[in-house]
Amino acid sequence: MSNALDVAAIKAQFPLLQRELNGAPLVYLDSANTSQKPQSVIDTMTHFMQESYAPINRSAYQLAAEATDLYEGARSKVRRFINAKRDHEVIFTKNATEALNLVAYSWGRANLERGDVVVLTEMEHHANIVPWHMLVQEKGIILRWLPLSPDGQLDLSTLPELLDGAKVLSFTAMSNVLGTITPVQRLCEAAHEVGAIAIVDGCQYVPHNVTDVQAWGADFLAFSSHKMCGPSGVGVLWGREELLRAMPPFLGGGNMIADVRFDGFTCADIPAKFEAGTPPITDVVGLGAAVDFLQGLGMANVRQHEIDVASYAMRTLTERFADDIQLHGPTNVEVRGATFSFGFRDIHPHDLSQVLDQRNVCVRAGHHCAKPLMRLLGVNATARASFYLYNDHADVDALAEALDGATDIFGS
Amino acid sequence: MPGLEDLYREIILDHHRNPRNRGELPPPASHAVGHNPLCGDEIDVFLEVDGGIVSDVKVGGQGCSISQSSASMMSQAIKGKPVEEVRALVRRFKGMMSIPDEDGNPIEPDPAVKLGDLEALQGVVKFPVRIKCATLAWNTLLEALEQV
Numbered sequence: 368m369s370n371a372l373d374v375a376a377i378k379a380q381f382p383l384l385q386r387e388l389n390g391a392p393l394v395y396l397d398s399a400n401t402s403q404k405p406q407s408v409i410d411t412m413t414h415f416m417q418e419s420y421a422p423i424n425r426s427a428y429q430l431a432a433e434a435t436d437l438y439e440g441a442r443s444k445v446r447r448f449i450n451a452k453r454d455h456e457v458i459f460t461k462n463a464t465e466a467l468n469l470v471a472y473s474w475g476r477a478n479l480e481r482g483d484v485v486v487l488t489e490m491e492h493h494a495n496i497v498p499w500h501m502l503v504q505e506k507g508i509i510l511r512w513l514p515l516s517p518d519g520q521l522d523l524s525t526l527p528e529l530l531d532g533a534k535v536l537s538f539t540a541m542s543n544v545l546g547t548i549t550p551v552q553r554l555c556e557a558a559h560e561v562g563a564i565a566i567v568d569g570c571q572y573v574p575h576n577v578t579d580v581q582a583w584g585a586d587f588l589a590f591s592s593h594k595m596c597g598p599s600g601v602g603v604l605w606g607r608e609e610l611l612r613a614m615p616p617f618l619g620g621g622n623m624i625a626d627v628r629f630d631g632f633t634c635a636d637i638p639a640k641f642e643a644g645t646p647p648i649t650d651v652v653g654l655g656a657a658v659d660f661l662q663g664l665g666m667a668n669v670r671q672h673e674i675d676v677a678s679y680a681m682r683t684l685t686e687r688f689a690d691d692i693q694l695h696g697p698t699n700v701e702v703r704g705a706t707f708s709f710g711f712r713d714i715h716p717h718d719l720s721q722v723l724d725q726r727n728v729c730v731r732a733g734h735h736c737a738k739p740l741m742r743l744l745g746v747n748a749t750a751r752a753s754f755y756l757y758n759d760h761a762d763v764d765a766l767a768e769a770l771d772g773a774t775d776i777f778g779s
Numbered sequence: 780m781p782g783l784e785d786l787y788r789e790i791i792l793d794h795h796r797n798p799r800n801r802g803e804l805p806p807p808a809s810h811a812v813g814h815n816p817l818c819g820d821e822i823d824v825f826l827e828v829d830g831g832i833v834s835d836v837k838v839g840g841q842g843c844s845i846s847q848s849s850a851s852m853m854s855q856a857i858k859g860k861p862v863e864e865v866r867a868l869v870r871r872f873k874g875m876m877s878i879p880d881e882d883g884n885p886i887e888p889d890p891a892v893k894l895g896d897l898e899a900l901q902g903v904v905k906f907p908v909r910i911k912c913a914t915l916a917w918n919t920l921l922e923a924l925e926q927v
Contacts, residue, residue, distance in 0.1 A: 741819060747820060
């Protein structure tokens with residue numbers, strides 16, 4: 368068993384994980400999709416709405432000042448969580464998808480011309496593909512793809528060639544399909560050597576690992592609240608302040624301006640410049656509570672725990688099912704998270720997840736918003752079990768038991 | 780919770796294991812591709828219509844047991860039928876799947892339209908997430924009919 372986390376005590380803090388469906392406990396293995404919420408996040412948000420809810424940044428009364436402090440306090444918490452230099456480098460967006468779109472739209476449109484090269488990896492989520500495809504259509508930029516090695520890691524041998532003349536390297540820190548953790552610092556350095564910026568999609572990485580944007584030397588980082596025990600409805604874009612300051616605004620409206628005249632407008636400074644309109648105030652405060660919760664556990668402990676669960680899952684599933692299960696992604700737990708896409712006995716992932724659901728085992732089935740990678744793997748879809756800080760060996764065992772049941776219906 | 784036996788009836792699993800009318804038809808047969816954006820499933824429907832009759836139909840693509848068996852049963856049910864009867868069958872099937880008509884009203888079952896084996900898919904309604912799987916082939920069929 369893992370000693371890094373007291374999973375029973377953690378589980379007890381998640382009300383939803385206490386729920387029974389059809390008289391049996393839930394086995395929630397879909398945290399790469401979205402995570403469950405601890406009581407502290409729920410209480411913080413409830414308390415905020417009951418006691419402190421008010422507009423932020425625009426009213427003089429005491430209540431509004433209190434709400435603003437809590438909102439901005441969450442920004443400081445997030446800044447410390449990713450070890451950014453300054454609070455105003457942290458921009459709250461609707462989600463990570465919007466954060467990546469913001470960079471492509473604002474930085475990309477201002478800095479990329481026809482023929483400019485953007486390098487992506489073959490295992491990106493659609494959110495780090497489609498915004499760039501849109502710039503291909505609009506501006507005629509060129510996309511290059513960093514390939515994968517057979518074990519699902521990035522094949523860095525072609526990186527210098529691909530980066531030659533590139534303006535952007537945008538990549539995931541951890542694949543939502545394969546679980547692969549990428550060498551972020553090395554990739555950032557490689558990008559900077561050719562004068563390109565490095566954009567990190569941290570959706571899958573940040574909730575599970577110690578994040579240090581300064582050690583990475585990254586230029587932008589996008590991630591979402593809802594995958595790290597916080598509420599949905601808010602994402603984060605972190606960017607280096609000189610880049611953010613030089614970028615044109617994204618959405619126009621209230622809060623993002625210093626002045627508006629009949630003949631034009633002047634932008635506010637960051638972060639307000641990129642936070643047009645009333646933000647998801649309660650959700651941001653909830654994200655702050657999620658950061659507190661994670662800091663309380665210690666992200667190094669979370670990572671250690673997940674290495675243990677990932678090892679146990681790989682061992683259990685391969686020992687028990689041998690060739691009947693095809694686990695995608697690296698086998699070395701040092702370079703992977705606890706997210707496993709798999710095929711099982713030629714049973715379609717949809718059918719498989721339906722059968723697992725009979726035992727309350729919640730896994731995702733589908734293309735995981737990574738269709739180019741799916742084509743590369745030669746599949747239309749996979750099932751995916753993803754483990755988090757509230758999952759333990761018993762959840763792995765429950766998955767294995769439920770997989771056994773699938774054979775009864777579809778045969779072997 | 781409804782049991783899996785409601786979903787995976789033997790006749791469905793049979794069509795899944797041994798899909799009927801699998802393959803392609805060369806042009807000028809009409810061809811439509813249906814996607815289920817949620818799961819990545821794809822279905823190809825090839826259709827030959829002669830004198831208002833569906834003279835041949837083939838189905839291709841990949842998908843789960845529900846989408847594949849629905850396509851297989853559909854192909855059997857429409858082969859040799861007049862296009863008008865095929866359209867009525869699509870309507871009847873969608874009604875069984877609790878899908879409303881264009882105006883958002885429930886589709887009343889037309890007793891003149893026989894579902895035959897397709898009735899086995901009735902249990903899908905108890906698993907709302909899977910309705911899209913069952914109807915994928917039928918929506919693709921409608922697209923193929925538009926091209927005729």
